Amino acid sequence: MEATQIKKDIRKFSLDELKTWFVENGEKPFRAKQVYEWLWKHAAQSFTEMNNVSLALREKLDQNFAINIVTVANHQRSNDGTIKSAFKLYDANIVEGVLIPHDERMTACVSSQVGCSLTCKFCATGYMERKRNLDAAEIYDQVVRISEQSQKNYGVPLTNIVYMGMGEPLLNYANVVKSVERITAPDGLNMAARRITISTAGIAKMIKKLADDGVKANLALSLHAANDVKRNEIMPINESNSLDALAEALTYYHQITGRKVTYEYIVFENFNDSLQDAEELLRFTRIIPCKVNLIEYNPIAAALFRNTDDDHLSKFVHYLADRGVQVNVRRSRGKDIDAACGQLATKEKQLA
Secondary structure: OOOOOOOEEHHHOOHHHHHHHHHHOOOOHHHHHHHHHHHHOOOOOOHHHOOOOOHHHHHHHHHHEEOOOOEEEEEEEOOOOOEEEEEEOOOOOEEEEEEEEEOOEEEEEOOOEEOOOOOOOOOOHHHOOOOEEOOHHHHHHHHHHHHHHHHHHHOOOOOEEEEOOOOOHHHHHHHHHHHHHHHHOOOOOOOOHHHEEEEEOOOHHHHHHHHHOOOOOEEEEEOOOOOHHHHHHHOHHHHOOOHHHHHHHHHHHHHHHOOOEEEEEEOEOOOOOOHHHHHHHHHHHOOOOEEEEEEOOOOOOOOOOOEOOHHHHHHHHHHHHOOOOOEEEEOOOOHHHOOOOOOOOOOHHHHO
16 A cells, blocks of 8 residues: 655745745746745635635645644633633644733744753743754744734734743754744744844853844843852753853854843742842843843742742842843733743643
């Protein structure tokens, strides 16, 4: 018996590669550009949607290729309007993404991996196994689906995208960068790169590569401690990417790009919320121009951390601000549906 042919994912092909295939299969090369725009600019979910392409060509495409779309398996809406979605991938894996409405912004928080390998002690995703990387189209589709939710529920388009969902973006570098290119391209979603932020737990050599490759998205570092002993305790990645190594990489990044970096810092009770911790963070902010987001901790069942109290937080904020640091306090959104920062973790029931 002849083995069943597995169709190739058409969105893994570049425009030039598609043109080559079209010519080899007796089609005009300009047809490849039409199909490419249907895939990326119009986010077509099937070949039948491509109504300026002949039926014969659509059938030929369907015989040879697949469009491995991402669908919303289910979603939850928070009391504050945040919407968390469980996205089902073509192979039945699940990742989560979040629409965060806030004042004048509509932000999509997207995942880059199924699970995560970094085992950060305060993050629910860190307690999951990393199953695989997402490809660029799967990241792109999350943005499209969340944008549809924004339009449907709020009547406005997305304004911002943050790569702060499940997984470490810089350990899926090629696909993350390609997704940024497709999201910002005129024949893609045409979003401004300055509205996109890639967040990393700190992969020093890949921070340098972002600079070398001229990736236009903003960079955020999940810092959470400016002391190697404490950071090693909660973020094992620090053992191979120490604060000194990160400082050197960030200096290089700023020299090449000229851009500020954002430091994300969860303030844990009796762990990193003292004025000594604030002084250590202050010294780290002197390395390059930056801003600091102090983040409310969002409890997870697997960890015993607690959020610092308002008095400690206020003193921490004033210590930094009084010394010239641009500091913001980020309050959690979507905590009641486990959609807040550090709470994303797929449940088995979502696979049903």
